[in-house]
Amino acid sequence: MKKIKKPLLLFVCCSALLFLISCGGRGKESPAVIGEQPAMGRYVEKALKYPADDVEGAIKVKKSDGSLDLYLYFDQFSRCVLYNTSDGIEYEKIDVPWYEELIEMQYDLRSIAYDSSDNKYLLIWTEGINKVYRVTEDNKFEEIQMEWYEWKDSPSEDMKVYADEMIVAANGDFLLSQAGNGIVQYSPDGKFKSRYGSEYIERFTFSGDSLFIIEEDSSQIAVYDLNTHEQKTTVNYDNMTGDAILTAGSEGSIYLTDRSGVYRLAEGGSLWEKIIEGELTSLSIPSMYSGGVIETRPGEFYISFYSSESNSSIFKYEYDENISTMPGTELTVYTLTENSTLRQTTGEFQRKNPDIRVNIIVGIDNDSSVTKEDAVKALNTEIIAGKGPDIILLDGMDVDSYISKGILADLSGVVKEVNESGEKLMDSVVNTYESDSKIFAVPAKFNAPSMWIDQEYAGSVKNLKDLAKFAKSHNDRQAVPFSSYRDLLEIFSLSSGPAWFDRDGNIDEKSMAEFLVNIKEIYDSGRKFNDGGENSEKTDPKITDKSYVFDWAFGRSYSYCSNLKSYNSATSPFLAISERNGGVVIPLPGQAENVLIPVNIIGINSKTDKIDVAEEFVKIMLSSAVQNPQIYDGFPVNIKSLEHGAEGKGNENLYFGLTNHSESAELIGEELSGPMPSAQELKKVMEMCLNLKTPYIPDDMLLEMIIDETEEYFNGDTTVEQAVSQIKERTKLYLSE
Amino acid sequence: MGIFTLVPFADVLKRSFFHGMSREFAGFENYISVLGNEAFRLAAFNTFRFVVLCVPALMLISLLLSVILSLCKFGADFFKTTMLVPMALPAASVAFLWRAMFHKNGLINRLLIFMGIGAIDFMNTDMAFYILTVCYIWKNSGYDMVLWTASLSNISSSLYEAASVDGAGHIRQFFFITLPGLKQDFFIIGILSLINSFKVFREAYLVGGSYPHTSMYMLQHLFNNWFASLEMEKLCAGSVMVAFVIFLLILLLKRVLKEE
Numbered sequence: 001m002k003k004i005k006k007p008l009l010l011f012v013c014c015s016a017l018l019f020l021i022s023c024g025g026r027g028k029e030s031p032a033v034i035g036e037q038p039a040m041g042r043y044v045e046k047a048l049k050y051p052a053d054d055v056e057g058a059i060k061v062k063k064s065d066g067s068l069d070l071y072l073y074f075d076q077f078s079r080c081v082l083y084n085t086s087d088g089i090e091y092e093k094i095d096v097p098w099y100e101e102l103i104e105m106q107y108d109l110r111s112i113a114y115d116s117s118d119n120k121y122l123l124i125w126t127e128g129i130n131k132v133y134r135v136t137e138d139n140k141f142e143e144i145q146m147e148w149y150e151w152k153d154s155p156s157e158d159m160k161v162y163a164d165e166m167i168v169a170a171n172g173d174f175l176l177s178q179a180g181n182g183i184v185q186y187s188p189d190g191k192f193k194s195r196y197g198s199e200y201i202e203r204f205t206f207s208g209d210s211l212f213i214i215e216e217d218s219s220q221i222a223v224y225d226l227n228t229h230e231q232k233t234t235v236n237y238d239n240m241t242g243d244a245i246l247t248a249g250s251e252g253s254i255y256l257t258d259r260s261g262v263y264r265l266a267e268g269g270s271l272w273e274k275i276i277e278g279e280l281t282s283l284s285i286p287s288m289y290s291g292g293v294i295e296t297r298p299g300e301f302y303i304s305f306y307s308s309e310s311n312s313s314i315f316k317y318e319y320d321e322n323i324s325t326m327p328g329t330e331l332t333v334y335t336l337t338e339n340s341t342l343r344q345t346t347g348e349f350q351r352k353n354p355d356i357r358v359n360i361i362v363g364i365d366n367d368s369s370v371t372k373e374d375a376v377k378a379l380n381t382e383i384i385a386g387k388g389p390d391i392i393l394l395d396g397m398d399v400d401s402y403i404s405k406g407i408l409a410d411l412s413g414v415v416k417e418v419n420e421s422g423e424k425l426m427d428s429v430v431n432t433y434e435s436d437s438k439i440f441a442v443p444a445k446f447n448a449p450s451m452w453i454d455q456e457y458a459g460s461v462k463n464l465k466d467l468a469k470f471a472k473s474h475n476d477r478q479a480v481p482f483s484s485y486r487d488l489l490e491i492f493s494l495s496s497g498p499a500w501f502d503r504d505g506n507i508d509e510k511s512m513a514e515f516l517v518n519i520k521e522i523y524d525s526g527r528k529f530n531d532g533g534e535n536s537e538k539t540d541p542k543i544t545d546k547s548y549v550f551d552w553a554f555g556r557s558y559s560y561c562s563n564l565k566s567y568n569s570a571t572s573p574f575l576a577i578s579e580r581n582g583g584v585v586i587p588l589p590g591q592a593e594n595v596l597i598p599v600n601i602i603g604i605n606s607k608t609d610k611i612d613v614a615e616e617f618v619k620i621m622l623s624s625a626v627q628n629p630q631i632y633d634g635f636p637v638n639i640k641s642l643e644h645g646a647e648g649k650g651n652e653n654l655y656f657g658l659t660n661h662s663e664s665a666e667l668i669g670e671e672l673s674g675p676m677p678s679a680q681e682l683k684k685v686m687e688m689c690l691n692l693k694t695p696y697i698p699d700d701m702l703l704e705m706i707i708d709e710t711e712e713y714f715n716g717d718t719t720v721e722q723a724v725s726q727i728k729e730r731t732k733l734y735l736s737e
Numbered sequence: 738m739g740i741f742t743l744v745p746f747a748d749v750l751k752r753s754f755f756h757g758m759s760r761e762f763a764g765f766e767n768y769i770s771v772l773g774n775e776a777f778r779l780a781a782f783n784t785f786r787f788v789v790l791c792v793p794a795l796m797l798i799s800l801l802l803s804v805i806l807s808l809c810k811f812g813a814d815f816f817k818t819t820m821l822v823p824m825a826l827p828a829a830s831v832a833f834l835w836r837a838m839f840h841k842n843g844l845i846n847r848l849l850i851f852m853g854i855g856a857i858d859f860m861n862t863d864m865a866f867y868i869l870t871v872c873y874i875w876k877n878s879g880y881d882m883v884l885w886t887a888s889l890s891n892i893s894s895s896l897y898e899a900a901s902v903d904g905a906g907h908i909r910q911f912f913f914i915t916l917p918g919l920k921q922d923f924f925i926i927g928i929l930s931l932i933n934s935f936k937v938f939r940e941a942y943l944v945g946g947s948y949p950h951t952s953m954y955m956l957q958h959l960f961n962n963w964f965a966s967l968e969m970e971k972l973c974a975g976s977v978m979v980a981f982v983i984f985l986l987i988l989l990l991k992r993v994l995k996e997e
Contacts, residue, residue, distance in 0.1 A: 373947065373965055380967050401966045405757040701948070708861075734948050736775040737962050 039325040043262075043301070043317040044354065045281040051083050051091040055312045058291075058304045061114050066297040070304075070314070071096070071112060076653060078103055088302065088316045097139050098122075107131075115168040123166040123176070128158040132166070132174065132190065146190040151180030167248075169206045169226055177202045183213055185226060194229040197222060205246040207254050207267065212246055221246075235270055245292035257293045257303065259284050262317075276301070276317055280327070280357065285347030286340040287629030288313075308630045309650035327357040331613055334389035336363040336375055336396045340631040341444055341600045345621040352620070356613060361389060372396060383407060383605070390608040391617055394601040399433060399441050399697070402603065408440040409606040414615050415439055418622045424639045425622060432598045432695040443598030444621050445634025448689050449494040449588035451480075452552060452573045453559040458586050461559075464496060467589045468518035470558070471525040478526035479558050481551035485714040486707055488519050491561050493703050494597060495590020498696045506728075506735055513724045515591055516710060523714060529556070550660045550670050553579040561588055563597065566632040567645045567677070570685050571656050575672040577681075585688055596692035599634045635689050646686040651676035705730045746980070753973035767974035777975060779951060780959040787870065787937070787955065792930045795874050799881030800919070804911065806882065807889055817886070820879030831872065832943030835860075839868060860944060866952035873937045877930065884926050885919070892918035924994050928987065 050058075050072060057073040067086045073079070080099040083091040102109055102124070110130075111123040120135040121144075130148070133141040148161040162179040169175055172188040182197035183204050196213060197204075203214040211224040214237065221235040237244075237256075244258040252267025261278035265271075276293075278284045288305040295301055301317040331349075335342055346358045363375030376397060382388045394402065402408050415430050426446075433441040453461065457474075461467045471479035482488050496515050502508045552560035553576035560573055570585070577583040587594045602621055604614045620626055627641030630650070636642050657673035677685075709730050713723035756763045771777050802820065806813050823831075838844050839859040846856040859868060896914050905913065938957035945953055947962055956979060963972040 373961075376965050380964060383967070384969065398966045401968070405967050405969075407967070705948070729951070733776045733779065733951060733954055737959065737966070737968075 038328060040323065041319060041321040042280075042323060042325050043276045044320045044323060045276075045351070046088075046316045046318060047351075048088045048302075048314045048316050050312075050314065051093070052081065057306060058312045058314065059112050060291070060294055060302065060304055060314070061112055062294050062296055063114065063118050064116060068294065068296050068302060069114075072312075080109075088314070098135055098141060101141070110164050111166040113166050113168045113174075115172055116170060121166065121168055121174070123163060125164075130161050130163045144188075144190045146186060147192045149178070149181055149184050149192045149195060151178065154180060165202065167204075167206065169211075170208055171226065173226065175204065175206060175211065177204060183211065185211075185229075196224050196229075203244065203246055205248045205254055207248050207252050212254055214244060214246060218244075233270075235265060236272075243289075245290065247292040247294060249295045250298045255293045255295065257283070257290055262293045262301065262303075277326075279346070279360075280350050280354070281317070282313075282315060282347055282351065284343055284350075286343045286631050288347075293317075307650075309628075311650075323354070327355050329356045329610070329613070330359050331356055331391065331610060331617060332359045332361060332389040333391040333393065333617070334361045334363065334379060335393035336372060338362055338366070339393055339395070339600065340633050341621065341626065342393055344629060344631055345617065345626045348623075348625045349617050349620050353613075353616070358617070383607075386607060388605050388607065390605055390610050390614045392603050392605060394441055394603050395599060399601060399603070403433060403435070403440045407606060408603040409608070409611065409614075410438040410440060411442050411604065411615075411618060412437060412439040414618050414622075415442060418619055418638075421623075422640075423622070423624055426637050426639060426642075426690070428693045429596060429598055429637045429695060432601075432697075441601050441603040442618065442622065442637075443695070444600040444602055444627070444637055445598075446637060446689075446692070446695075447597040447599055447634055448564040448685075448692060449491070449561070449590075449595055449597065450564050450585050450685075450688065451559050451561050451588050452576065452583050452585050454582055455584050457558060458584050461586075461589050463589050463593070464492060464515065464518045464591050468521035471522040474558055475525045477556055477558060478529050478551065479522055480526070480561055481548040481557040481559075482523070482526060483530060485519070485523050485710070488523055489707055489710070490703065491563070491588070492519060492590055493706070494563060494696065494698060495588040495592060495595045497592070497698060498595060498694055499591035507724075507731055509724050509728065511591060512727060513720050516713060516720050516723055520714060520720075526557075547660060549573055549576050549658075550672070552576050552583075553672055554670055555580065563588075564685065565634055566630060567635075567648070567682050567685060568630060568632050570682070571676055572658055572672060574677040574681050575656065575658065575674050578674055579672055585684055587688060587692060592694050592696065594691055594693045595696050596689075596694065597698065598695050639690075642686055642689060646679060646682040648677060648679045648682050651678075701734060702731060705734065749973045749976055752969060753977045755970065757967070757970050763970065767970040768978070771971050771974045771978065774971070776954075776959055777956075777971075780954055780956045781979075783866070783952065783954055784956045787866070787873075788931060788934050791870055791873050791934050791937075792927065794870075795877055795881055795930050795934075796926060798874060799878045800885050802878060803882045803885035803889060804915065806886060808907075817879075817883065820882055822879070823876045824880050826876075828939040829943060831876065832940050835868070835872065835940070835944050860953075861950050863950075863952045865945070865950040869937060869941055869953055872940055873934060876937075876940075877933050880933070881926060881930060884922070884929070888919050888922040888926070889915065891922075920994065924990060927990060931983070931986070 050070075052072060052074070054074060055072045056075075056077060059071040061069045061071075063069055063084070067084055068088075070083045070085065070091075072081050072083060074081070080096050082094040082096045084094060085091045099109070102122075106126065108125040109122060110125050113121045113123070115121070122133045122135065122141075124131040124133060130146075132144045132146055134144060136142050150160045151162070154160045159179055163176040163184075164179075165177045167175050169185075173193065174186040174188070174190075176184050176186070178184045180199050181195050182199060182201040184195045185193040187193055196211060198216045201213055201216055205212050206226065209226050210232065211226050212235070213222045213224070215222055218237065220237045223232045223235060224230065225232050244256050247255045247257065249255045249264065254265050256263045256265070256272065259278050261274050261281075261283060262276035263272040264275050266273070276283070282288050282305060283290055283303070287308045289307070291304045291306070293301050293303050299319055302314060303317070304312060304314040306312050333342060333346070342360060346360060349356075349358055363379060364370050364372060379388070379392075388407075392402075392408075412434075415425060419425055429443050429446050430439065432443055433439060451461070457470065461470050467479065480488065480491075492515070499511045500508055500515070548557075549560050549562075549572045551557040552573075560576065562569065562573065564570055573583070573585070600621075602618055604611065604618065608614055622638060624638055624641050624644065627636035627638040628644050630645065636645065654676045655673070656676055657671065660670035706727055709726040710723050712718045713720060718726075753767055754763060754765075755761060806816060809816065836843065840846070841856060841858045845859070850856055857864070859865060892915065896918075897910055900910050900914055935957065938955055941949055941953050941955060942958065942961070947958065947965075948954070949958065956975070960972055960975060963969075963975070
């Protein structure tokens with residue numbers, strides 16, 4: 001018995017090992033594989049060409065014959081042309097004489113709706129009141145005398161009747177979304193019939209005699225009977241992203257469109273069927289906003305989009321039974337947090353590569369309790385096991401460690417190709433992780449720490465030392481607005497961080513001491529102006545809070561500092577410049593010169609077996625297709641896109657307003673308002689950006705340690721030498737690990 | 738045991754002789770690098786200090802408690818249960834309690850300020866280590882006490898009766914009957930206490946995060962941070978050294994007990 005025990009034990013162990021080995025390490029399979037045969041068929045997106053150029057906006061209405069009427073706007077919405085199409089290819093141009101009349105009368109067209117006989121109805125806003133018109137056969141207006149249901153608690157006279165969307169139900173009744181009243185139903189002759197839902201409901205549609213409303217908290221969809229005016233039922237609305245749009249479909253169905261896709265609810269049904277996958281279409285692109293799906297004929301869909309730059313586009317979705325339900329190849333992209341540039345890239349990549357599915361894995365989901373450390377550890381486990389993602393967005397991760405471990409592939413070829421394709425990239429940004437002519441990670445965007453100050457002082461605050469001197473000599477107000485020493489450390493760490501370390505990566509005592517002394521001088525010169533006196537500290541102060549821009553705009557400080565993340569974030573300081581009649585933007589003074597903060601840092605897993613596809617993804621990320629759209633998470637690294645952004649396209653008709661919400665009663669009500677920055681103004685920001693040369697990745701952990709250890713120094717309880725010594729002691733472990 | 742412990746450990750041992758992800762042979766380079774690492778030296782020292790201080794203290798305190806409990810005429814079960822409650826508390830709750838008590842603006846500091854003594858930032862001074870020590874003993878003494886009680890019940894009561902007849906008091910009985918009678922379980926309780934001492938990391942981590950005060954910085958902190966920054970070669974070399982030291986300690990303990 002003993003003789004067979006040992007071989008038996010060995011056999012069991014070997015079998016178990018073999019079993020374990022065979023369990024892991026399987027190749028990735030397409031998610032939509034049933035047995036050996038992949039599931040086939042899905043809706044494929046096809047970009048349509050508008051019959052005219054420079055379309056600024058589009059209203060699309062389905063006609064009873066299944067064709068589509070497209071109202072296209074041009075020349076800053078001063079001109080409108082109607083095109084009818086049955087297939088999205090051939091268009092018939094139809095004049096819209098009544099639109100010119102509307103413009104002449106300075107009427108604002110809010111909504112166009114058709115009834116079941118294709119009669120046209122217009123919802124107009126003029127001189128503070130709404131009007132509904134019927135367009136007659138001879139293209140004349142015929143006003144319908146509406147018995148408006150008013151908003152009792154309206155904040156102003158203008159808002160008593162304020163409708164912005166109208167549809168005509170199957171029985172000819174008008175359904176309007178009215179501010180403060182939810183959805184209001186009027187008879188065809190304008191008589192009030194009923195109102196539905198809570199005060200601020202805007203998203204609704206109808207099917208037959210049923211009205212569908214997305215409730216205010218987006219928790220579910222309420223279904224009402226348009227005849228009895230009673231609520232019939234509710235429909236579950238889980239697992240869908242915000243900003244969903246409801247539209248009516250054929251055969252009593254309704255459709256819901258959001259960034260995750262298009263869903264269908266059959267007549268009388270309670271479950272949503274996903275018919276178009278958002279991730280495989282333009283729906284998931286952050287810079288594009290859909291107007292909801294329109295089903296012209298059963299199974300034929302159109303979605304029009306408008307972009308952040310006021311461009312309009314339209315796509316057709318057709319079912320292709322010869323294409324697999326889910327693309328067979330999957331490219332996995334890992335990011336710690338949700339990222340708009342990544343989504344934008346995915347959308348563009350998906351358009352060009354419909355046979356490859358990009359699977360974005362978000363490590364820290366907003367709804368989960370996963371910490372950053374947990375997420376990084378989980379990713380590292382995958383990488384060690386050889387199953388890591390193909391592409392990693394490295395923001396918030398230890399990029400240098402990944403590079404030194406050989407995890408990231410060389411991207412110098414990709415950068416070279418993009419540069420040679422005529423889309424020049426900013427060397428100072430893309431070379432952040434350059435070593436021995438190899439580039440292991442590429443920041444796709446960057447932030448620009450900047451200071452806004454009067455022209456006359458700009459020359460005298462070239463660095464932190466100068467600024468400290470300036471603060472001392474100009475102590476009649478704050479040199480830089482702040483609430484606590486923490487504010488100052490946070491902002492000036494961005495422009496001084498690169499100077500803090502010696503060659504061995506340890507804290508440079510001299511440089512740190514100099515930093516603290518200078519910040520203390522700025523702090524001591526300005527702390528008396530804080531509301532609560534010397535010890536006043538707000539609960540969560542951030543120097544980049546917009547309220548600080550009011551301090552500069554209204555003369556309570558000599559400057560305003562911000563970490564500019566896009567052209568859009570320069571709007572409030574430019575409004576401050578026009579309020580105070582002067583000011584320029586310069587790189588934030590610090591111990592290092594012209595610092596920029598690289599963001600959206602992309603790297604490719606060196607172990608990926610899809611290196612070509614991954615490189616294609618990175619190329620798209622650096623191309624103008626992704627870099628041009630304004631998605632506000634950084635300035636583009638692509639110089640052409642940086643220049644394109646400075647043109648301020650889409651800003652022409654926008655007006656921006658900002659009110660001070662300060663806790664101080666005397667400051668409440670301060671207002672900054674005006675048009676968005678002009679191209680000339682944005683060019684100054686662009687010029688500053690192009691001069692930034694020193695990349696610096698802020699280290700939040702290190703900064704927190706410095707803030708903790710300098711409290712006593714800023715309170716005057718310790719000397720600068722003691723503070724530096726405390727910082728060295730506290731950061732010793734962190735830096736020596 | 739072989740599959741889930743020895744095989745992974747063999748992999749760790751192998752990795753400790755190679756460079757990170759490149760699988761390039763490094764010889765003892767990783768070991769030299771780890772031994773030269775300031776953070777490792779501090780973490781090893783703190784862990785050693787903690788073990789040397791806590792394990793004997795815990796064993797002694799829990800033994801005394803179990804002896805007192807065995808002498809209790811009434812309510813022994815109640816006290817036994819009470820002593821086990823800290824063991825059942827989730828680490829997060831214990832950490833929360835600590836924070837509430839020892840924070841700069843915590844309960845103890847409120848009391849100190851009320852008494853006219855200034856506030857002390859307990860968790861950012863060397864006191865943090867001693868607070869951790871007290872927490873470990875508080876949390877584990879109930880468990881060790883139960884182990885000692887089981888061991889005590891194995892000693893025949895007739896020995897105590899005979900000693901009483903011979904005129905031996907409680908103290909003489911303890912040293913000449915109880916202690917020798919517990920010798921055979923001393924080894925296993927010592928090993929369990931040693932293993933439990935490593936679990937105090939959970940509380941230390943929840944209170945101080947990845948980088949607590951230097952006095953509380955343990956090997957687990959370092960290994961945790963190395964894993965997060967993918968320093969696999971250092972992590973493996975460090976783990977092998979720690980395993981080797983623990984193995985030596987166990988052998989030493991075994992030999993000492995055997996000789997006695």
